[in-house]
Amino acid sequence: MSQERTIPTLPSVNPVSRDEGLMLYEDMVLGRAFEDKCAEMYYRGKMFGFVHLYNGQEAVSTGVIRAMRPGEDYVCSTYRDHVHALSVGVPARNVMAELFGKATGCSKGRGGSMHLFSSEHRLLGGYAFIGEGIPVALGAAFQTKYRRETMGDESADQVTAAFFGDGTTNNGQFFECLNMAALWNLPIIFVVENNKWAIGMAHERATSQPEIFKKASVFGMPGREVDGMDVLAVRTVAQEAVARARAGEGPTLIECLTYRFRGHSLADPDELRSKAEKEEWLARDPIKRLAAYLTDKNLVSADELKAIDRRIQEVVEDAVKFAQDSPEPDPSELYRYVFAED
Amino acid sequence: MAETLLFNALRAAVDEEMQRDPTVFVLGEDVGHYGGSYKVTKDLYKKYGDLRVLDTPIAENSFTGMAVGAAMTGLRPIIEGMNMGFLLLAFNQIANNAGMLRYTSGGNYKIPMVIRGPGGVGRQLGAEHSQRLEAYFQGVPGLKLVACSTPYNAKGLLKAAIRDDNPVLFFEHVLLYNLKEDLPDEEYVLPLDKAEIVQRGKDVTILTYSRMRHHCLAALKTLTQQGYNPEIIDLISLKPLDFDTIGESIAKTHKVIIVEECMRSGGIGAELTASINDRFFDELDAPVLRLASQDIPTPYNGMLENLTIVQPQQIVEAVQKMVALRV
Ligand SMILES: Cc1ncc(C[n+]2csc(CCOP(=O)(O)OP(=O)(O)O)c2C)c(N)n1
Ligand SMILES: [Mg+2]
Numbered sequence: 154m155s156q157e158r159t160i161p162t163l164p165s166v167n168p169v170s171r172d173e174g175l176m177l178y179e180d181m182v183l184g185r186a187f188e189d190k191c192a193e194m195y196y197r198g199k200m201f202g203f204v205h206l207y208n209g210q211e212a213v214s215t216g217v218i219r220a221m222r223p224g225e226d227y228v229c230s231t232y233r234d235h236v237h238a239l240s241v242g243v244p245a246r247n248v249m250a251e252l253f254g255k256a257t258g259c260s261k262g263r264g265g266s267m268h269l270f271s272s273e274h275r276l277l278g279g280y281a282f283i284g285e286g287i288p289v290a291l292g293a294a295f296q297t298k299y300r301r302e303t304m305g306d307e308s309a310d311q312v313t314a315a316f317f318g319d320g321t322t323n324n325g326q327f328f329e330c331l332n333m334a335a336l337w338n339l340p341i342i343f344v345v346e347n348n349k350w351a352i353g354m355a356h357e358r359a360t361s362q363p364e365i366f367k368k369a370s371v372f373g374m375p376g377r378e379v380d381g382m383d384v385l386a387v388r389t390v391a392q393e394a395v396a397r398a399r400a401g402e403g404p405t406l407i408e409c410l411t412y413r414f415r416g417h418s419l420a421d422p423d424e425l426r427s428k429a430e431k432e433e434w435l436a437r438d439p440i441k442r443l444a445a446y447l448t449d450k451n452l453v454s455a456d457e458l459k460a461i462d463r464r465i466q467e468v469v470e471d472a473v474k475f476a477q478d479s480p481e482p483d484p485s486e487l488y489r490y491v492f493a494e495d
Numbered sequence: 496m497a498e499t500l501l502f503n504a505l506r507a508a509v510d511e512e513m514q515r516d517p518t519v520f521v522l523g524e525d526v527g528h529y530g531g532s533y534k535v536t537k538d539l540y541k542k543y544g545d546l547r548v549l550d551t552p553i554a555e556n557s558f559t560g561m562a563v564g565a566a567m568t569g570l571r572p573i574i575e576g577m578n579m580g581f582l583l584l585a586f587n588q589i590a591n592n593a594g595m596l597r598y599t600s601g602g603n604y605k606i607p608m609v610i611r612g613p614g615g616v617g618r619q620l621g622a623e624h625s626q627r628l629e630a631y632f633q634g635v636p637g638l639k640l641v642a643c644s645t646p647y648n649a650k651g652l653l654k655a656a657i658r659d660d661n662p663v664l665f666f667e668h669v670l671l672y673n674l675k676e677d678l679p680d681e682e683y684v685l686p687l688d689k690a691e692i693v694q695r696g697k698d699v700t701i702l703t704y705s706r707m708r709h710h711c712l713a714a715l716k717t718l719t720q721q722g723y724n725p726e727i728i729d730l731i732s733l734k735p736l737d738f739d740t741i742g743e744s745i746a747k748t749h750k751v752i753i754v755e756e757c758m759r760s761g762g763i764g765a766e767l768t769a770s771i772n773d774r775f776f777d778e779l780d781a782p783v784l785r786l787a788s789q790d791i792p793t794p795y796n797g798m799l800e801n802l803t804i805v806q807p808q809q810i811v812e813a814v815q816k817m818v819a820l821r822v
Binding site: 258330332494 | 517518520543544546547551552554556557558559560561562563564565566567568569570572587588591592596597598599600601602603604605606607636637659660661
């Protein structure tokens with residue numbers, strides 16, 4: 154069992170309207186249902202390679218990305234990228250088709266689970282090597298500042314969010330980029346999804362200072378710690394960070410305390426995490442939590458939520474059908490996309 | 496521009512392209528206030544400001560990744576490796592992202608960036624500052640590799656590299672920065688994918704690049720006196736290779752000598768030899784002869800260093816042997 158931290162509570166969370174509540178709920182349910190379907194498809198031999206599911210961490214993707222301007226702001230992910238892609242608005246069809254390796258996939262079947270891209274949705278990509286997306290995200294943030302300050306582009310106020318795990322914060326690119334982001338006051342949010350484990354390496358066995366948010370302070374950057382199982386808390390902290398970045402006030406590091414409900418990947422036997430630990434976190438399911446909040450506050454009825462669940466199930470079934478029916482990439486296009494001219 | 500030193504030819508290329516396109520910017524260690532380790536960016540920050548001539552912290556992997564992100568989102572970064580060898584720390588970002596990302600993303604993004612800087616074997620700089628990196632990078636899909644060798648081609652090629660929509664690794668040689676040449680006053684841009692015929696001849700085709708071009712020219716003096724007439728081709732593009740020019744020359748001479756500073760094992764010459772055998776085997780009167788540097792870390796001692804890299808006399812002997820078909 155890896156050490157438990159006290160779950161932080163915010164003094165207050167920003168209230169959500171009924172529509173916002175429904176939007177957040179729908180996004181999280183989509184993430185969950187999509188990933189469950191992936192597991193099924195993987196075991197049925199429809200998708201291949203390493204597939205890292207996001208179950209349990211939905212409040213982070215939804216809480217942060219839906220506090221941004223999807224399609225305008227930039228998002229950079231890791232190999233655990235399906236749900237980030239969905240939150241930025243890449244259609245479930247094109248994500249599923251990519252996992253099936255089809256020509257209609259968001260990366261045209263060239264990328265696979267760990268390499269989802271969509272320039273249209275400003276998804277900078279899924280990156281399979283630990284930490285390598287952080288500098289890329291930094292570059293997008295630099296680009297925004299550059300356009301504003303050297304090209305006089307007043308509309309350049311985009312914010313970039315870089316998502317990565319606890320294990321990744323021990324990699325040099327994390328520190329190097331925190332330094333440069335603070336040094337140049339870049340409009341970026343570093344979102345650490347601390348799910349306590351890096352495959353089989355418990356977080357506190359890998360780092361001398363397990364409280365990752367504190368690492369921001371040495372760069373003169375605000376570091377926030379937030380309950381990553383509470384979408385409203387994540388959203389509140391993210392809104393503040395987005396506003397700061399957009400206003401030219403610089404970067405923020407957000408550490409979301411979260412947990413993955415499945416193994417590291419679908420190939421992981423998941424033997425190291427204790428039953429007690431898993432149960433404790435399963436009981437904190439972010440989707441159930443938001444549902445309870447919305448119904449308690451009488452913003453929505455349980456039936457309305459059930460209707461969303463059903464509709465999302467259809468979206469996911471439709472995505473599978475689309476992926477299934479889509480063509481394989483054209484073998485004569487094997488070399489396409491190596492160079493910009495292709 | 497009259498007589499111009501090679502580093503100033505590069506500087507002029509950067510300056511002209513920054514002037515022409517506001518999305519072009521330079522980043523790297525000491526490129527701004529210090530002017531670059533070989534003064535290629537001297538005083539450009541005064542003209543373009545600190546953001547467009549960005550002094551970065553010493554964080555090769557991260558600032559290279561940052562350039563990839565900037566390129567994906569519409570800028571045209573030029574990275575200067577203070578010494579190209581330091582970019583080994585950025586190998587991940589250069590290989591996985593600069594090189595492969597366009598393909599992996601199914602064409603979602605293009606990555607117009609130039610990675611340039613001093614490299615090659617200098618004078619007694621020791622192994623780590625005397626790298627032959629082209630061997631390491633040639634295997635990366637999606638990268639273009641270009642080596643300049645004269646002030647004229649340095650300027651025209653760098654301008655082309657900056658305008659290219661693909662990631663270009665642009666090799667300069669530490670010992671060539673002070674070469675001088677009269678450059679045209681009017682603007683010119685050279686093709687990135689065309690080899691340069693340095694000397695027309697008919698006896699044997701010598702394929703070379705970067706500093707070894709000048710060793711071949713030194714050897715040529717002796718060879719001409721002895722009545723030999725080799726054709727010398729500067730490859731310019733190390734990837735992709737210009738097989739049109741190479742093939743035409745081989746069809747004429749039927750003999751090939753490769754002269755490179757790269758390692759023998761898995762170097763540019765190794766790839767070239769294999770490709771020539773694949774494509775032009777029937778044209779060859781003799782096996783391709785390969786003069787490459789030794790497969791050892793470049794030694795500090797000057798005499799050992801000279802033994803490590805190819806010397807003009809070896810080129811002379813190789814031509815004599817090849818023409819006599821004693822190979
Ligand atoms: C450079 C690199 N080294 C090792 C790996 C293998 N690897 C994949 S995921 C992972 C653990 C990462 O943990 P964390 O950052 O906490 O993210 P999580 O998987 O928990 O979301 C490792 C070591 C890799 N992908 N890249
Ligand atoms: Mg983790």
